[in-house]
Every structure is written in C-alpha cells, then in structure tokens.
Amino acid sequence: MIHTLLIANRGEIACRIIRTARAMGIRTVAVHSEADAAALHVREADEAVAIGPAPARESYLLPDRILTAARETGAQAIHPGYGFLSENADFAQAVIDAGLIWVGPNPDSIRAMGLKDAAKARMIAAGVPVTPGYLGEDQSAERLAAEADAIGYPVLIKAVAGGGGKGMRQVEDAAAFADALVSCRREAAAAFGDDRVLIEKYILSPRHIEVQVFGDRHGNVVHLFERDCSLQRRHQKVIEEAPAPGMDAATRAAVCDAAVRAARAGDYVGAGTIEFIADASDGLSADRIWFMEMNTRLQVEHPVTEAITGVDLVEWQLRIAAGEPLPVTQEELSIDGHAIEARLYAEDPAKGFLPSIGTLEAFDLGDPADTGVRVDTGVEQGSVISPWYDPMIAKLIAHGDTREEARARLADALDEAIVWPVRSNAGFLVEALDHPDFVAEAMDTGLIARAGDALMPPAEPSEEALVAAAAELTGPAFLPGFRLNAAPRRAGAFLLDGQPIAIDFTDAPIADEAVDTSILISEGGQTWALAPFRAAGGAGGGAGDGAILAPMPGRVIAVEVAAGARVVRGQKLMVLEAMKMEHALTAPFDGTLAALNAATGAQVTEGALLARIEAD
The missing domain is CATH 3.30.470.20 (ATP-grasp fold, B domain)
Structure with a gap:
C-alpha cells in the first residue's frame, strides 16, 4: 500500500483526498501557491510544499515543481484530484517515469479519451451510440460553418480538449456562428492550450x-x-x-x-x-x-x-x-436511496453570477450531525476567496431514502447557510431545488435558463427579518419620537449592505441591549449586514452615467472598439477574463465612446473605470 501521497491540487478536493488517506493510514503532502499558503488543505496535510506564485500556470500547472516536491518529501504516489493536471497525459507519464505511482488511468487512456473527436471515433468502433456531429481535421471557419449548416441548428461548438463548460457555445442560427466560434476558440486556447473544436447537434430537451x-x-x-x-x-x-x-x-x-x-x-x-x-x-x-x-x-x-x-x-x-x-x-x-449534491459558488446571482472575492468573515454551513448533509469544502471562516481559482467554495450532499427526502434535506441546509461578505449562490440553489419542475422530475439542461428570474432569490430580507434585526440593533438606547396621545413610534434609517433603508419596528420586542456596529441577517440562503445609518454617502459612476466599470478583478483579453467610436446599446465593448471564464462588457445605451482606459492584456481591479460613453 502507498505510504506517502502527494496531492497535486488544492481546495475541497485536496481536503477530501486527505480525509480518506488519513483514514487509511497514509501520510499526505500538500502543495500550494503563495495565495494558498494559509489554506485549509495546507494545514490539514502532514506536510506542505510551496510551489510558486498565485497564478495556476506558475504553480499548480507546473509538473516540474510538483515532481520536485514529491522527491523532496519522499512521496511514493501522486493524486491529481480534478482540474489542473488531472487529465494531462504528459504529466501522468512524467510521474511514472520518475518511479512514482500515478493515481489515475494509464497515460495512453488519457490521450485516447481526452480528445473528444478521437474518443467518439473509438466509441463508434466499440458499438457505443454517439451524438451526431462533425469530428473532422479541417478546422477552417468555412468548413465548420458548413458542417453546422449541414447538421442543422441549434448546434454546440465544443473544444476538442475541453471540459467543465469551458470552450463551449450553443449557437441558435447561422448568423451567430462566426462570433461564437471566435469566442469558443479563444477560451479553449486559454484554458487548454488547444483551440480545436468539434460541432454537435444540440438536443432540444437534453x-x-x-x-x-x-x-x-x-x-x-x-x-x-x-x-x-x-x-x-x-x-x-x-x-x-x-x-x-x-x-x-x-x-x-x-x-x-x-x-x-x-x-x-x-x-x-x-x-x-x-x-x-x-x-x-x-x-x-x-x-x-x-x-x-x-x-x-x-x-x-x-x-x-x-x-x-x-x-x-x-x-x-x-x-x-x-x-x-x-x-x-x-x-x-x-x-x-437517493442523493443530491449542490455546488456552492462564491458568486453574486444579482450581478449576473459574477465571481465574488474577499475574506469569509462569516461562514457556516451547519453541522452535518444536525443537518444530515455532508459538506466537502476547502475553506473555513476567515479564509480568503481569491480571484485566482475556480469560485466553488463547497459542495453540500444530502442522502435520503427517497428523492424528495434528499431534496428537502438539502434545501433546508442551504436555506440556513451563512456566507458573508462574500456573495454566494446559496439562495439561487434553494430556489432551484424548490422549482416545481425540479420537484416533479421534469427537468432538462435548459431548466435554469427557462426559469430565469424565477430562480433569483429576493434582493432584500423579508420585512419580518428586517424588523427583528432593526429592533435588536437599537435596543433600549433608541430614543423614539412621539405624538400626544399616541403610542411611541420606533422607526429609523439603516444601511442594508451599505444602501440606505428605512425600517419601522414599532411593534417589535425591545432588545435587552443595542448592538454596537452591525448585525447579520440570514434568510433563504442569503446573508445581509444591517447597520445604523450614521452618515450619508455618495455613489460613484455606474451604467447610468455611461461609466463602464470592471465588475471584478481580471485581465482584459479583447477590446472590440476604439476611443471616439459610435456604439449602440448592447454592443460588446471588451472582454474580461476572471476565474477562468470570459465576461463581455457591453454599452448601456447608444452614444460615443468618449474615453477608453483599457488595453488588451491589462490587469484591472474591481471597480476600475475602463471606459465612458457619452449619450446621444
């Protein structure tokens, strides 16, 4: 049996592998980037080795650094987890050539199945039915467009070396094909170092x-x-x-x-x-x-x-x-029985699911002994969610005798989740689990897109939650206004996540003492901070005044317009890459691009002014 295992990964999968290895009596070695020096998987392993700067391409994606760490720590085997180098056949071969045990399939199997076109050809030979599509070597835009026409729209463009939804575009008609192909290839090249694609028929009720x-x-x-x-x-x-x-x-x-x-x-x-x-x-x-x-x-x-x-x-x-x-x-x-898993992401549904970063000042997913829900995570309260890696922060897994029992158990656990000030999709997950079509087992891959705003959690807490929080914040020190022959009225101005809000809490019980600063409201999987309104503040430029601000930290990978150009509402101005995904920034209205502060390749911070449009 293996005596020392190096885990060439991070986050929740590294912690999950460590858990099993420890139960088997296997010593574990973690590797980490500079950004992960204080990460949970680093502290849970028996030994940890720094392998480079925060960007994955300078740390977790460098085979030589990982092999060196294995030699230095006496590791006998390497487990790649998922993502990063887990499906890199050359890395698997290098591990084997170094005399180590590769915890995964043979490199030849990875090569054979890693390329979608070759894998499909192999499946056809084995008598396994495959989706209609184009798997050819001719990668010219003209040939791919012609094949899409022949297959019939809608189609999927998929990166040959892809996975995880990256390098994939659904195309509804021929007019949208060219732009989708360019974007798909660019994302595939960035994620996998290979911009080749295949075309598949898109199944309408998949x-x-x-x-x-x-x-x-x-x-x-x-x-x-x-x-x-x-x-x-x-x-x-x-x-x-x-x-x-x-x-x-x-x-x-x-x-x-x-x-x-x-x-x-x-x-x-x-x-x-x-x-x-x-x-x-x-x-x-x-x-x-x-x-x-x-x-x-x-x-x-x-x-x-x-x-x-x-x-x-x-x-x-x-x-x-x-x-x-x-x-x-x-x-x-x-x-x-039945089991259901939900992926908890550090992202903000209210802002188009843009990644959310920062310190988890409050983080509580419940005690599995009480909820009956397994939690796999690589973070804890006080951990930092950085912009460098995938935004998934935890997985919650519920098991029950029936599907409904598992569904209800998972929804209840997510409903009580506390994640703050980092935003999460917990509220969205609750709405998805409670959607009538999901409950009735009438779902397909288009359910979330069809449901749209019906899956968006409320923007604010319920009135009951606000009133209770306001009463607890103020306590007996609050000095209410009064009218002759009328009961005292208790109302005031507060800040809900920094935004002014008026709350009347006349009928709420008076708390024993006031809270000094702020209070967290947790409801429906969402968490808000309520604080006394002490000073008025101003807001900076947003879409209303033509300012195009970076919605998150990232890198500008494409600028589609030049300063002084005329633009129309919805026109793509530039593309920002963050957390391994592309995000297009568009014009909020018709006008002229009066200022352009972004260039291809530039790193930008959240809130940076990238451009400004003057309305017609």
Whole structure:
C-alpha cells in the first residue's frame, strides 16, 4: 500500500483526498501557491510544499515543481484530484517515469479519451451510440460553418480538449456562428492550450446522464450506476443527483453496459466517467441516449455515487493504483436511496453570477450531525476567496431514502447557510431545488435558463427579518419620537449592505441591549449586514452615467472598439477574463465612446473605470 501521497491540487478536493488517506493510514503532502499558503488543505496535510506564485500556470500547472516536491518529501504516489493536471497525459507519464505511482488511468487512456473527436471515433468502433456531429481535421471557419449548416441548428461548438463548460457555445442560427466560434476558440486556447473544436447537434430537451466506471489492472471493470447532472447554468453543472430520476431498469442496464464497453475500449484503469446526452422529450429511453465524452478522473459530483453505493471512491483509487483488484464484483453493487449534491459558488446571482472575492468573515454551513448533509469544502471562516481559482467554495450532499427526502434535506441546509461578505449562490440553489419542475422530475439542461428570474432569490430580507434585526440593533438606547396621545413610534434609517433603508419596528420586542456596529441577517440562503445609518454617502459612476466599470478583478483579453467610436446599446465593448471564464462588457445605451482606459492584456481591479460613453 502507498505510504506517502502527494496531492497535486488544492481546495475541497485536496481536503477530501486527505480525509480518506488519513483514514487509511497514509501520510499526505500538500502543495500550494503563495495565495494558498494559509489554506485549509495546507494545514490539514502532514506536510506542505510551496510551489510558486498565485497564478495556476506558475504553480499548480507546473509538473516540474510538483515532481520536485514529491522527491523532496519522499512521496511514493501522486493524486491529481480534478482540474489542473488531472487529465494531462504528459504529466501522468512524467510521474511514472520518475518511479512514482500515478493515481489515475494509464497515460495512453488519457490521450485516447481526452480528445473528444478521437474518443467518439473509438466509441463508434466499440458499438457505443454517439451524438451526431462533425469530428473532422479541417478546422477552417468555412468548413465548420458548413458542417453546422449541414447538421442543422441549434448546434454546440465544443473544444476538442475541453471540459467543465469551458470552450463551449450553443449557437441558435447561422448568423451567430462566426462570433461564437471566435469566442469558443479563444477560451479553449486559454484554458487548454488547444483551440480545436468539434460541432454537435444540440438536443432540444437534453438530460445529462453520466455513469461512474472503475477498472483495475487485472482486467476487471464495473459501473457504479448513473448520475443526473441536468441542472446546469451556461453548461456548468450546478446540482447533481444519483440515481437519475425516471430511469427504468431496462434503460439503466443499457446505459451502464454501454459505459462498461466504453471503458473496456480504452483499456481503462481507475475512476472514470462516461457522459451521455439523452433526448428526454418523451422520457428516458435507451434508443435516445448518446455518448458525449469520457472524463478520465474523479468527478466533482462523485459524492452522490458514494452516498448511494456506500463506496469510498478515493479509497478505491488508491488501492487500485497500488495494484490491488477491485474489491467487489458488479453483482455486489446496488443502489441505496437517493442523493443530491449542490455546488456552492462564491458568486453574486444579482450581478449576473459574477465571481465574488474577499475574506469569509462569516461562514457556516451547519453541522452535518444536525443537518444530515455532508459538506466537502476547502475553506473555513476567515479564509480568503481569491480571484485566482475556480469560485466553488463547497459542495453540500444530502442522502435520503427517497428523492424528495434528499431534496428537502438539502434545501433546508442551504436555506440556513451563512456566507458573508462574500456573495454566494446559496439562495439561487434553494430556489432551484424548490422549482416545481425540479420537484416533479421534469427537468432538462435548459431548466435554469427557462426559469430565469424565477430562480433569483429576493434582493432584500423579508420585512419580518428586517424588523427583528432593526429592533435588536437599537435596543433600549433608541430614543423614539412621539405624538400626544399616541403610542411611541420606533422607526429609523439603516444601511442594508451599505444602501440606505428605512425600517419601522414599532411593534417589535425591545432588545435587552443595542448592538454596537452591525448585525447579520440570514434568510433563504442569503446573508445581509444591517447597520445604523450614521452618515450619508455618495455613489460613484455606474451604467447610468455611461461609466463602464470592471465588475471584478481580471485581465482584459479583447477590446472590440476604439476611443471616439459610435456604439449602440448592447454592443460588446471588451472582454474580461476572471476565474477562468470570459465576461463581455457591453454599452448601456447608444452614444460615443468618449474615453477608453483599457488595453488588451491589462490587469484591472474591481471597480476600475475602463471606459465612458457619452449619450446621444
């Protein structure tokens, strides 16, 4: 068995691997960037090694730094987690060449399945049904556009080396294809170093079904049933569950058998996921489910599979990497109940889900012993959410005897989540879990887009919560105004997250004593700070006066207009890259670009004035 394990990752997945390794008696080594020097995974590991500056390309994505750390600490094996170098075949080979154990599939399998076009060709040869599309070598814009026309709109443009929703664009008609292709290629090149794409038919009522597979070095392959990852926002998974709702035994057998064939076709060893897309317009059926791609690593959503099977997938990874056979046969695996996972992101739904950064001055996701909900996280109260990495801060996983029991348990836990002053999508997740279509198992990957504002949590706390908080803030020291022959009226001005608000709390019970500064209001998964209004303040320029401000820290990767140019409302002015995603900034109204303070390649801070438009 492995005695010392280096984890070439960070955050919640590093903490999760450490947890299993510790239970197995395995010593752990963490690596970290300068930005993560005080991170939770660094403190939980037995040893930690600094590997470079904050940008991932200067630390977590440098194989030589990680291999050096392994040699210096006497590590016997390297677990890559997910993301970063987890699907980098050259890194896997370098680990093996260094005489270390690679906790993952063979490099050849990663290469074979890592490129979507080659993987689909292999699946076709293995008799696995695939989605109609174009997988050709000709990558000219003209050929890709022609193939999209032939396939028929809507289509998906997908990065050949992509994953995680990056380098992917849905295109509704031919007029939008050229711009979408340019943006997709640019994002793919930045994320994967490869701008090649493929074209797929976009299924109009799609469900995202995936099957967890596992292989060992003794020729055994099993599946651990399916997951449904259909609740997505901009192709990024938000809520996942297992088993898939509406999956009958015959369809399950067909899909899972196809997944095992796919794994065998790649001589697969270790944990992997075969992803399918299903046309759910008339329910799930084996003849309307097609292979999309294979992920040659552990998935973010693996805990729901663990919950329904009772298996520790990381333990399996470590044992199989050490040469052991699979511990059970297919016949010994079964489904127990239902599990649902929600991804808690540091992002602000009210601002188009832009990433939110800062110190977690208040952070409480409840005690699993009380809520019955597993929490996988790499942060704690006092941790800093930086702009350098993915904004996911935790995963909450609920298990129950039925889907409804798991859904309600997860919604209740998220409803009571406290995350402040960093914004989170907890309130959005509560609304999604409570949406009638999700409750009724009538979802597909378009549900979130269709629901739109119905999933947006309230902008302010309820009146009851505001009144109670105002009363607690002021206490008996508040001096109410009065009228002759009338009961004293208790009302005042406050600041709710820095914005003035008037609250009448005449009927609220008087607190024993006033709170000195501010009080947190937590409701529906959202957290606000209420403070006494002591001084008036002014607001700076925003869209109303033509100022184009950076909504977050990031890097300007494209400037589409020049100073002095005429622009129209909605026209794209520039593109900002932050947390590995692109964000387009557009003109708020028709006018002239009077000032331009941004240049391609420039790093900008949140709130920086990038441009100013003078209205017609």
